[in-house]
Amino acid sequence: MIDLSHLRKDFPILSRKMNGKPLVYLDSAATTQKPVQVLDAMDHYYRHLNANVHRGAYLLAEEATDAYEGARKKIAGFINAGSEREVVFTRSTTAAINHIAYGWGLYHLKPGDRIVLSHMEHHANVVPWQLITRHTGAELAYLPLTDDYMVDTSRIGEVVDDKTQIVAISGMSNVLGSFGPVAEAVAAARAVGAISIVDGAQLVPHSPTDVQALGADFVAFSAHKMVGPTGVGALWGRMERLEEMEPAEGGGEMIRDVQLTESTWAEVPHKFEAGTPPIAEAVGFGAAVDYLSAIGMDQVRKHEIEITRYALEKLTEIPDLTIYGPLDPEKRGAAVSFTLADIHPHDLATILDQEGVAVRAGHHCAKPLMRVLGVPATARASFYIYNVPEEVDVLVAALHEARRIFGVA
Amino acid sequence: MSLDELYRQVILDHYRSPRHSGHIEKADATAEGQNPLCGDEVTIELRIEDGRVTDAAVRGRGCSISQASGSMMADKIVGLTTDEVDELIHRVKRLLDIEPGDPGVDPDRPGAKLGDLEALAGVRRFPVRIKCADLPWATLQEALSAIG
Numbered sequence: 001m002i003d004l005s006h007l008r009k010d011f012p013i014l015s016r017k018m019n020g021k022p023l024v025y026l027d028s029a030a031t032t033q034k035p036v037q038v039l040d041a042m043d044h045y046y047r048h049l050n051a052n053v054h055r056g057a058y059l060l061a062e063e064a065t066d067a068y069e070g071a072r073k074k075i076a077g078f079i080n081a082g083s084e085r086e087v088v089f090t091r092s093t094t095a096a097i098n099h100i101a102y103g104w105g106l107y108h109l110k111p112g113d114r115i116v117l118s119h120m121e122h123h124a125n126v127v128p129w130q131l132i133t134r135h136t137g138a139e140l141a142y143l144p145l146t147d148d149y150m151v152d153t154s155r156i157g158e159v160v161d162d163k164t165q166i167v168a169i170s171g172m173s174n175v176l177g178s179f180g181p182v183a184e185a186v187a188a189a190r191a192v193g194a195i196s197i198v199d200g201a202q203l204v205p206h207s208p209t210d211v212q213a214l215g216a217d218f219v220a221f222s223a224h225k226m227v228g229p230t231g232v233g234a235l236w237g238r239m240e241r242l243e244e245m246e247p248a249e250g251g252g253e254m255i256r257d258v259q260l261t262e263s264t265w266a267e268v269p270h271k272f273e274a275g276t277p278p279i280a281e282a283v284g285f286g287a288a289v290d291y292l293s294a295i296g297m298d299q300v301r302k303h304e305i306e307i308t309r310y311a312l313e314k315l316t317e318i319p320d321l322t323i324y325g326p327l328d329p330e331k332r333g334a335a336v337s338f339t340l341a342d343i344h345p346h347d348l349a350t351i352l353d354q355e356g357v358a359v360r361a362g363h364h365c366a367k368p369l370m371r372v373l374g375v376p377a378t379a380r381a382s383f384y385i386y387n388v389p390e391e392v393d394v395l396v397a398a399l400h401e402a403r404r405i406f407g408v409a
Numbered sequence: 410m411s412l413d414e415l416y417r418q419v420i421l422d423h424y425r426s427p428r429h430s431g432h433i434e435k436a437d438a439t440a441e442g443q444n445p446l447c448g449d450e451v452t453i454e455l456r457i458e459d460g461r462v463t464d465a466a467v468r469g470r471g472c473s474i475s476q477a478s479g480s481m482m483a484d485k486i487v488g489l490t491t492d493e494v495d496e497l498i499h500r501v502k503r504l505l506d507i508e509p510g511d512p513g514v515d516p517d518r519p520g521a522k523l524g525d526l527e528a529l530a531g532v533r534r535f536p537v538r539i540k541c542a543d544l545p546w547a548t549l550q551e552a553l554s555a556i557g
Contacts, residue, residue, distance in 0.1 A: 113508070272513075344473055346472040346474075362446070362447050405412055
């Protein structure tokens with residue numbers, strides 16, 4: 001097994017105790033922990049480089065701008081963007097998708113146009129489109145799921161019809177762990193002249209990403225799910241799409257000229273970055289991709305396959321435990337949702353917490369998917385680079401304790 | 410072991426076999442409560458005659474604490490006047506540390522026993538779960554306030 005356990009010393013929080021037990025952090029699909037390299041980069045920025053970017057005519061402001069733009073370049077390299085100008089800093093994946101909805105969707109959609117999503121989307125890739133249908137009269141259509149929890153693409157050519165303008169799909173479900181059918185979605189969109197969007201929040205952190213090879217028009221992701229800070233994310237867009245997209249927010253930094261009644265915009269990507277951006281966070285984001293690149297994203301993916309395989313093996317041995325997601329680790333990432341007998345997921349989370357194990361319980365911001373699954377909630381254990389097989393064993397022991405407390409025979 | 414204090418047998422019993430989980434036609438007071446963060450739901454229907462609760466129905470979906478709390482509540486309030494229900498709500502909220510003061514479960518005081526409801530005291534050690542136990546009571550308060 002690939003051993004990344006030497007990384008654990010980089011994450012100070014992993015040495016904490018919870019309820020008297022060592023913290024077993026299994027909620028990285030919600031947010032990952034942060035290594036000292038990221039914390040130090042942000043600290044260094046504030047101690048030595050802090051100034052506002054893109055406007056100061058003094059050396060310190062130039063250094064701050066270099067740090068900010070340097071981070072953009074690192075992130076562009078990390079996803080193999082054609083140019084760093086194709087990387088827009090946003091607040092988060094949610095903000096990035098909203099920006100496409102309000103900057104592209106609002107100006108291109110007409111009544112009767114179709115936006116195609118899937119049943120496993122996070123609310124971040126559902127609600128912005130619902131809001132846009134109110135403004136435009138466009139309609140939503142959904143790709144369903146197969147019995148083995150993958151997006152069903154058998155009728156994608158019918159769902160993505162000639163009225164479709166947008167196909168927006170998750171690269172990996174935050175609930176099921178399933179990879180989304182990105183290649184099929186991109187091809188179906190192209191065939192009808194629609195744009196394609198990948199919600200990469202769970203994809204980009206976990207495997208090598210080449211946005212040029214993916215072929216989509218937009219890919220959105222968040223720093224905080226890939227050892228970076230909260231408050232910053234990225235929207236990669238194909239240059240021709242970014243050129244035709246309008247700014248969804250106006251303000252300082254994003255203009256070329258402002259008259260009393262109208263304005264002109266700065267160049268891509270700055271026209272999408274209104275106001276003072278999250279500069280220190282962007283610098284931390286850059287340090288995060290440096291950290292992941294030093295490990296190697298192919299190694300990250302291999303580790304996830306192995307720890308997910310081990311977790312699935314151990315969890316399926318527990319009586320009355322139901323896993324919601326594919327059982328083949330090659331078809332999925334490291335977020336594993338489950339229920340145990342008639343124990344409500346919140347009760348499970350409380351019991352696991354007493355053993356130091358942090359898992360998510362609830363609808364995971366995917367209520368349409370919960371309805372498809374026919375459950376009000378699931379528990380979810382999600383793994384990242386710093387998790388080790390022994391932590392799976394702690395989880396499994398705690399689940400047996402839950403069975404005892406609830407008297408599950 | 411504090412987990413065993415939280416998940417007492419009486420809690421699990423009410424969770425698995427909720428009392429008064431039916432439906433009351435043309436109820437005199439109703440309310441629906443939700444905790445949007447965790448998705449717990451509870452619906453309350455009350456029959457009230459001459460200022461007294463003569464029947465109650467409590468249905469819902471959610472964790473053992475919220476559902477058992479609702480079941481025990483239904484058991485307890487049938488037969489009480491609305492003023493007595495109001496007093497009970499505040500005693501339970503004191504028991505759950507939501508409101509300050511003594512919940513008044515001194516065993517020497519006549520009529521002070523809360524019965525099964527005392528099992529909810531275990532939730533005080535789990536602050537994130539207090540809102541689960543409180544959901545049916547907050548919903549009951551809403552149902553009663555609607556009838557003034």
